[in-house]
Amino acid sequence: MIWNETKECMxxxxxxxxxxxxxxxxxxxxxxxxxxYRKKMQEMGLEPHDIHGIEDLHKLPxxxxxxxxxxxxxxxxxxxxxxxxxxxxxxxTTGKPKVAVYTRRDISxxxxxxxxxxxxxxxxxxxxxxxxxxxxLFTGGLGAHYGAEEIGALVLPMSTGNxxxxxxxxxxxxxxxxxxxxxxxxxxxxTLRDEGNLDKIKLKYAICGAEPWTDNMRDQxxxxxxxxxxxxxxxxxxxxxxxxxxxxxxxxxxIWEDHFLPEIIDxxxxxxxxxxxxxxxxxxxxxxEGMPLLRYxxxxxxxxxxxxxxCGRTMARIQRFKGRTDDMLIIRGVNVFPSQVESALxxxxxITPHYMMIVDRVDNEDTLEVxxxxxxxxxxxxxxxxxxxxxxxxxxLRTAIGLNAKVKLVEPNTxxxxxxxxxxxxxxxxLYEG
Amino acid sequence: MxxxxxxxxxxxxxxRLSEVLTILKDNNINISSASMADTNDFGLLRxxxxxxxxxxxxxxxxxxxxxxxxVIAIIIPNTVGxxxxxxxxxxEADINIEYMYGISDSTEGASIAMKTSDPxxxxxxxxxxxxxxxxK
Numbered sequence: 001m002i003w004n005e006t007k008e009c010m011x012x013x014x015x016x017x018x019x020x021x022x023x024x025x026x027x028x029x030x031x032x033x034x035x036x037y038r039k040k041m042q043e044m045g046l047e048p049h050d051i052h053g054i055e056d057l058h059k060l061p062x063x064x065x066x067x068x069x070x071x072x073x074x075x076x077x078x079x080x081x082x083x084x085x086x087x088x089x090x091x092x093t094t095g096k097p098k099v100a101v102y103t104r105r106d107i108s109x110x111x112x113x114x115x116x117x118x119x120x121x122x123x124x125x126x127x128x129x130x131x132x133x134x135x136x137l138f139t140g141g142l143g144a145h146y147g148a149e150e151i152g153a154l155v156l157p158m159s160t161g162n163x164x165x166x167x168x169x170x171x172x173x174x175x176x177x178x179x180x181x182x183x184x185x186x187x188x189x190x191t192l193r194d195e196g197n198l199d200k201i202k203l204k205y206a207i208c209g210a211e212p213w214t215d216n217m218r219d220q221x222x223x224x225x226x227x228x229x230x231x232x233x234x235x236x237x238x239x240x241x242x243x244x245x246x247x248x249x250x251x252x253x254x255i256w257e258d259h260f261l262p263e264i265i266d267x268x269x270x271x272x273x274x275x276x277x278x279x280x281x282x283x284x285x286x287x288x289e290g291m292p293l294l295r296y297x298x299x300x301x302x303x304x305x306x307x308x309x310x311c312g313r314t315m316a317r318i319q320r321f322k323g324r325t326d327d328m329l330i331i332r333g334v335n336v337f338p339s340q341v342e343s344a345l346x347x348x349x350x351i352t353p354h355y356m357m358i359v360d361r362v363d364n365e366d367t368l369e370v371x372x373x374x375x376x377x378x379x380x381x382x383x384x385x386x387x388x389x390x391x392x393x394x395x396x397l398r399t400a401i402g403l404n405a406k407v408k409l410v411e412p413n414t415x416x417x418x419x420x421x422x423x424x425x426x427x428x429x430x431l432y433e434g
Numbered sequence: 435m436x437x438x439x440x441x442x443x444x445x446x447x448x449x450r451l452s453e454v455l456t457i458l459k460d461n462n463i464n465i466s467s468a469s470m471a472d473t474n475d476f477g478l479l480r481x482x483x484x485x486x487x488x489x490x491x492x493x494x495x496x497x498x499x500x501x502x503x504x505v506i507a508i509i510i511p512n513t514v515g516x517x518x519x520x521x522x523x524x525x526e527a528d529i530n531i532e533y534m535y536g537i538s539d540s541t542e543g544a545s546i547a548m549k550t551s552d553p554x555x556x557x558x559x560x561x562x563x564x565x566x567x568x569x570k
Contacts, residue, residue, distance in 0.1 A: 379441075379443055379499050379501050380501070381439070381441035381478060381480065381501050382532055382533065383471050383473060383478060383533070384532070386443075386473075386476070386478075387473065390475075408475050408476075409443075409475065409476055410445055410476075411443055411444070411445055411498070411499065412443075412497075413499075414445070414497075
């Protein structure tokens, strides 16, 4: 099933024509409505009339996290404040979140994009979908929710945190689909197995995103639950989940090129790379009104394929992610930067800024342990005080990164101390294959 | 009136206690009493030693953090109710006891109580040493 065949199956030349027209309009819009972009373009000696189509894309300035930070929170909006209807946010490197704003039309295009993804996975009106992403500033919950409503599915907005209730309702309401992070899906599968309920579910599809996963993980969860599992990609700055997702042939994630113009660049030189070569994924939002972005650098490393897929869709496919250009970690679907942990620890008396984050996957759930050194002058001979310190660190981290971390106090001077570039993260999950 | 106590923060990992004790031995520091308070992740070794300042210094040289604290160390008569009497006095004075542990009788030599993962094996391991069992 294809949700919007006229768009999803356009000939390559039609796609490019549409992208060119939209890009010209977009450039005109940001030049006249976003002072930050106008200044950037003027500094490069660029005027809107210099951009005739996607062949001129390489002339345009990039947008980076630093730009978002400079314009925090609403500086990149291209419409009057009163036309905005939504804010979403995810964590940034410096503690300031990455904020994205949406107009009513942005929300409806987002819903359309997610609807395409869900239809691609096999869902239609009549399906019953549990949304196991967090609802709130995080785009996962509401994004999946609107997409499911768009196709006319029945939605159970479960959010996160109560697996027992999720499995109970999955059985009782005869849910046929679930949207959540892949690691959470495995956790759900194992919970069902431990409850002896694997044969009581009616689940057919899982749409998983917000963190990278391997084919092995997909095979494992598909077998356990006897379902088909699909990968969905997105990022807050662009809109959230629904930027791209994979079809039953699993040959990469179809990116909705009529709304998101993708390119692959060399992350060092910034030069565009030819089709098939690996580099950093860069996306230009062709239709966004609230906060359109020119050439946003996702920091995700991958490649693109543009040949027609066996499913009939012609939209380019994002190939397997090979990693990140920065040190961002995705833990239980939450973006975490070591710098956030560092600045949070610095606010606590008694802890030196020496720390080590140990990320692992235990029983298919991401775990985060933060080891911190007990500073000499705050070392106490009372267990109670040391335990209070542990609790305080855990609470501070919870506020700063939005995750429960296991805090472990370690002896002073035992963690690696800065000699140039200190390694602050040990990730034992091996999320990126090959 | 006060006795200096030496506390050492120890991560729960194999061999760590032994490392600390070896440092003290190598520097000819005598431990007259030791107590271990533990949690899942770390332990606190509290000791009475014959030279606290020197112990702190030699431990610090080896990168081990310790803390010297004043504690009240008292010998209570070995009679029914004497312990209760002392604690009652403290309680009535509205004083909270943060922690407490048994210490050795210096005239008799250090007495320690320990629980190990394998008591039988422990007994075999110390068999024949110059030790007496407490209360025998």
